[in-house]
Amino acid sequence: MKIERLAEILDAYGGDPLRWPEAERLAAQGLAARDPRAAAMVAEAEALDALFDAAPVEAPSAALMARVLARRPRPSLWREIFPEMSAWRPAVGFALALVVGVGVQSAAADRLGLTMEDETEISSEEGASNTDVLGPLGSGETIYEEDVL
Amino acid sequence: MVEDPDAGLVALTGQGDAEAASRLVARHLPRMTALARRMLGDSAEAEDVAQDVFLKVWTQAKRWKPGAAKFETWLHRVAINACYDRLRKKRGVPLDETDERADPGPDPEQTLGNVQVSQAVDAALQTLPERQRAAITLCHYQGLGNIEAAAALEISVEALESLLSRGRRALKEKLRHLSGAGATGHRTAQA
Numbered sequence: 254m255k256i257e258r259l260a261e262i263l264d265a266y267g268g269d270p271l272r273w274p275e276a277e278r279l280a281a282q283g284l285a286a287r288d289p290r291a292a293a294m295v296a297e298a299e300a301l302d303a304l305f306d307a308a309p310v311e312a313p314s315a316a317l318m319a320r321v322l323a324r325r326p327r328p329s330l331w332r333e334i335f336p337e338m339s340a341w342r343p344a345v346g347f348a349l350a351l352v353v354g355v356g357v358q359s360a361a362a363d364r365l366g367l368t369m370e371d372e373t374e375i376s377s378e379e380g381a382s383n384t385d386v387l388g389p390l391g392s393g394e395t396i397y398e399e400d401v402l
Numbered sequence: 403m404v405e406d407p408d409a410g411l412v413a414l415t416g417q418g419d420a421e422a423a424s425r426l427v428a429r430h431l432p433r434m435t436a437l438a439r440r441m442l443g444d445s446a447e448a449e450d451v452a453q454d455v456f457l458k459v460w461t462q463a464k465r466w467k468p469g470a471a472k473f474e475t476w477l478h479r480v481a482i483n484a485c486y487d488r489l490r491k492k493r494g495v496p497l498d499e500t501d502e503r504a505d506p507g508p509d510p511e512q513t514l515g516n517v518q519v520s521q522a523v524d525a526a527l528q529t530l531p532e533r534q535r536a537a538i539t540l541c542h543y544q545g546l547g548n549i550e551a552a553a554a555l556e557i558s559v560e561a562l563e564s565l566l567s568r569g570r571r572a573l574k575e576k577l578r579h580l581s582g583a584g585a586t587g588h589r590t591a592q593a
Contacts, residue, residue: 265566266548272541274548274559301570304577305542307516308523313435317449321427321456325420 254280259291268299408473416464427456430474433544434481440539441485443528451484471553478546478554482536489532519580526576534569537562 259281266272270282285291408429414422434455438448458480466473527535533555540551541562552562 261563261567264570265563267542267570272545300581301574301577302542304519304523304580305538305573308520308527310436310439311445313431313449313452317435317452318427318431321431321453322424324453324457325423325460 254284256284256288256291256294259284260294263294263298267302267305268295268297269302406468406472406474409468412459412463412466412468412473415459416466423460426459430477431456434477437478437481437539437544438485440524440527440543441482441532441535442488443524447488451481451488454484455481472550475546475550475553478540478544478550479556482540482554485536486532522580523573523577526573529576530569530572534565534572537565538569538573541566 254277258277262273262277262281266274270278273281285295408426411422411426411429415426431452434452435448438451439445442448442451455477459477527538530538536555537551540546540554541548544551546554548559548562552559555562555565557565
């Protein structure tokens with residue numbers, strides 16, 4: 254390495270070899286070790302480094318650390334309960350949906366049958382319209398479908 | 403493939419692991435706060451930047467793909483850009499290399515203690531153009547290698563070296579009155 258290149262390195266990175274470009278570090282250290290002029294240049298750069306280091310900054314407070322962590326999004330309930338099951342999540346979710354779906358279908362079928370019988374009785378006895386009787390049932394079915402989806 | 407000491411913690415953080423998130427914050431928050439403090443010269447703003455940086459971490463951790471760049475390099479890039487944004491908003495003009503601020507200069511008769519030396523160095527750093535200040539902050543204070551620092555600033559290593567040289571030369575001139583004070587912190591200032 255030429256002394257001119259060492260001067261450039263010191264000019265940019267200062268006197269600490271740890272900050273020098275890795276690929277040139279050994280050659281630069283070798284030159285500084287054998288050439289008194291190079292050694293003097295390193296010492297001058299180290300003096301400027303020491304001045305820079307005389308301006309420390311304070312460490313962040315525990316309160317800041319807490320604020321940073323508090324802004325982390327909460328993990329989902331699923332992850333809280335089953336932190337190790339992320340890979341199984343789609344399969345388990347599908348299975349649960351299937352079970353709920355079958356249950357709801359069966360319950361809806363039972364309820365529909367019962368209500369149709371009631372409707373027949375009410376219509377024939379009191380002359381109520383289909384809308385009055387079917388209204389609540391229709392809403393109930395919609396809610397069930399949304400739950401399954 | 404880049405060896406990344408943070409890869410495991412980032413992956414766990416992305417999966418919602420609270421312990422990993424805490425360790426990631428403990429490892430990097432002091433460095434992010436220090437970086438922003440040196441860039442902005444204001445502790446409160448530095449805290450805001452550090453919080454913004456970690457908000458990005460929380461949203462990006464689950465999408466983080468190790469191998470392309472070190473997490474720490476990315477983190478420094480995010481922090482530097484956040485600082486640039488704040489500095490632009492303060493000044494209302496784009497980044498410019500010709501914006502060296504006026505240096506109040508030393509009182510030649512003043513005897514400088516540790517605190518005054520620290521303040522003088524900090525004040526001199528704040529007078530540098532942003533990009534020179536960022537280069538010196540990353541390489542000298544944050545301890546990034548030249549390749550990582552250049553990547554964080556999204557410039558070539560040659561451009562980084564040029565920024566560093568100009569920045570250090572300017573600081574040397576501004577701190578000439580403190581010559582020798584860094585080692586002991588107690589020197590009588592010279593004109």
